[in-house]
Amino acid sequence: MSNKIILTNKIILNRLYRLILPYKYQFMVAMFAALIVAALSGAQAYMVKPLLDKIFVEKSTYFLHILPFALVAIFAVKGFFYGLNFYLLEKIGQTVIRDMRVKVFEHIHLQSLSFFHKTPTGELISRVISDINLMQVAITTVVVGLLRDFLQVIFLLIVIFYMNWKLALLSIVFIPAAAIPIVKFGRAFRRIGTKMQEETAEVSNIMHESITGAPVVKAFTMEQYESKRFSSQVRELFETIMENAKYRRIQHPLMEVIGGIGMALIIWFGGKEVIAGNSTPGTFFAFLAALVMIYEPIKAVSKINPTVQQGLAASVRVFGLLDQKPEIISKPDASVLTPFQDTIVLQELQFSYDGKNPVLKDINLTVPAGEILAIVGPSGSGKSTLASLIPRFFDIEKGSLLIDGVDIRDITIKSLRDQIAIVTQQTILFNDTIRDNISYGDQNKSEKDIRKAADAAYALNFIDALPEGFDTVIGESGIRLSGGERQRLSIARAILKNAPILVLDEATSSLDTESEREVQKALENLMKDRTTFVIAHRLSTIKNADRIIVIKDGRIVEEGSHDDLLSLEGEYETLYNMQYHD
Ligand SMILES: Nc1ncnc2c1ncn2[C@@H]1O[C@H](COP(=O)(O)OP(=O)(O)OP(=O)(O)O)[C@@H](O)[C@H]1O
Ligand SMILES: [Mg+2]
Structure with missing residues (x-):
């Protein structure tokens, strides 16, 4: 999936920020809670001073009676606000992610068919599941963790500067030093994060492909081959993860050591002040406590650095997908197609899948309403391609395709496709009940209509023979049905749609002669008063047609009735002799 827009950190953060914007009031409450938590953390550190100076050195019972209670109160209040902050930020993060998943899903389905031909399924699944997960972890850790920690650091800095500004200056000299490894390792984490996600997508692709292809895997006893392919991909992912661990292994201890050096300096200089009598032990230990608390969040930053970088890498992938403009969209000023009544005209039409090699050329065709x-x-001449241009699954390259005189690019996609019922060459069914598969396009259809459609498609007999009838769940892609049963369901679905234009791509190819004859009768009923494009390899279907066109290498080479075409003794006759001889 190529994407030309370069997403810099600034752009990504800005986009993430805009996702959070709608929740700004909740966010402000959360931040207020964080502020209180931070202030109380500062107070906790500061309390070490009276603890040591008043209780331990001066042995004051007054403070002994006060301090423990104050401490409990501080913990309780801090705990409450901590919980509030945590809950609100978690909620914001999860809400953003929930909406994001739906948005990405919707966006995927806005894409044209060619997008699905180019993008592996596993890749898309991985973006919606795994990448968005990483984004969520990053958002929640950043927002929940970092902002709270940042406030805490500010308050603790106030405490240490208040107590001894010279020592404070000395101890924060190390904070910028701590930032260096964070930035340096950040780049590595980012690069590895991207790689990890790409490899995760590849793992999910292999999973998807081998599972949906299980019958072929078994038939060719390729289980071991698939396992090897999978395990080698998983091994690559493992190595990338270990590379990540390698950097983490260095980064964290490095931060500890930097923190340790800072602490050592404080003990050295602070200790000297206490020995010289310029400072009390209470000040010293309170200072040390605050400092430990300051270093804690900074070390935490280094810990979550990989998470954040992975989240940013994942965001690039998710935003990249969201930035993919659907190729086929309704124009802003597109009109609504009125019920079809006149003609479908294809003029000088040319089409290619790759922009280079035309699959259809010089197609000129006028189909009046009501024609079959x-x-x-x-095979491969371009029949299915031609059929897929009518519902505008792809945009044509040259020429035009007009319905009732209007270019289909000037009408809304919905109003166009609402008028077309399609039975595709590969029957496409969902892992749902027979009822829901038949009424897929319109869930409001009545039970009676659904039964009628099933009856017209000669599917009623086999449906009623099933123990659960219309409530039978048919398995992924209708795997629990026979090929012919699947075809009859997709015909029933088309019948129920009751659209003026019908596109039937080898609709009866999986049926035996007996059921074919029956379905043929159903289709004849269906075709009455409709305009039908029927791609067929059975003579019976063709004999019923008003007109036949013969396509070869993407061109219409012959055209006419069955008898006309036979008398030409050309392409049709050859095809007829090869394929259609019953
Ligand atoms: N999604 C696609 N991307 C690129 N090329 C394609 C795509 N679909 C089909 N083609 C190519 O376009 C040509 C026409 O294919 P099409 O499916 O229209 O043939 P057909 O006449 O329906 O054949 P059949 O009788 O086997 O169904 C073929 O050469 C095929 O390889
Ligand atoms: Mg085909």
């Missing part, structure tokens, strides 16, 4: 047009031709 049969399309025949050798």
Whole structure:
């Protein structure tokens, strides 16, 4: 999936920020809670001073009676606000992610068919599941963790500067030093993060492909081959993860050592002040406590650095997908197609999948309303391609395709496709009940209509024979049905749609002669008063057609009725003799 827009950190953060923007009030409450947590953390550190100076050195019972209670109160209040902050930020993060998943899903389905031909399924699944997960972890850790820690550091800095500004200056000299490894390792984590996600997508691709292809894997006893392919991909992912661990292994201890050096300096200089009598032990230990608390969040930053970088890498992938403009969209000023009544005209039409090699050339065709047009031709000649242009699954390269005189690019996609019922060459069914598969396009259809459609498609007998009838769940892609049963369901679905234009691509190819004859009758009923494009390799279908066109190498080479074409003794006759001889 190529993407030309370069997403810099600034752009990504800006986009993430805009995702959070709608929740700004909740966010402000969360931040207020964080502020209180931070202030109380400062107070906790500061309390070490009276603890040591008043209780341990001066032995004051007054403070002994006060301090423990104050401490409990501080913990309780801090705990409450901590919980509030945590819950609100978690909620914001999760809400953003929930909406993001839906948005990406919707965006994927806005894409044209060619997008699905180019993008492996596993890749898309991986973006919606795994990448968005990483984004969520990053958002929640950043927002939940970092902002709270940042405030805490500020308050603790106030405490140490208040107590001894010279020592404070000395101890924060090390904070910028701590930033260096964070930035340096950040780049590595980012690069590895991208690689990890790409490899995760590849793992999910292999999973998807081998599972959906299980019958072929078994038939060719390729289980071991698939396992090897999978394990080698998983091994690559493992190595990338270990590379990540390698950097983490160095980064964290490095931060500890830097923190340790800072601490050592404080003990050295602070200790000297106490020995010289310029400072109390209470000040010293309170200072040390605050400092430990300051270093804690900074070390935490280094710990979550990989997570954040991975999240940013994942964001690039998710935003990249969201930035993919659908190739086929309704124009802003597109009109709504009125019920089809006149003609479908293809003029000088040319089409290619790759922009280079035309699959259809010089197609000129006028189909009046009510006509049954049969399309025949050798395999790979472009029949299915031609059929897929009518619902605008792809945009044509040259020429035009007009319905009732209007270019289909000037009408809304919905109003165009609403008028077309399609039975595709590969029957496409969902892992749902028979009822829901038949009424897929319109869930409001009545039980009676669904039964009628099933009856017209000669599917009622086998459906009623099933123990659960219309409630039978048919498995992924209808795997629990026979090929012919699947075809009859997709015909029933087309019948129920009751659209004026019908596109039937080898709709009866999986049926035996007996059921074919029956379905043929159903299709005849269906075709009455409709305009039909029927791609067929059975003579019976073709004989019913008003007109036949023969496509060869993407061109219409012959056209006419069955008898006309036979008398030409050309392409059709050859095809007829080879394929259609019953
Ligand atoms: N999604 C695609 N991307 C690129 N090329 C394609 C795509 N689909 C089909 N083709 C190519 O376009 C040509 C026409 O294919 P099409 O499916 O229209 O043939 P057909 O006449 O329906 O054949 P069949 O009788 O076997 O179904 C073929 O050469 C095929 O390889
Ligand atoms: Mg085909």
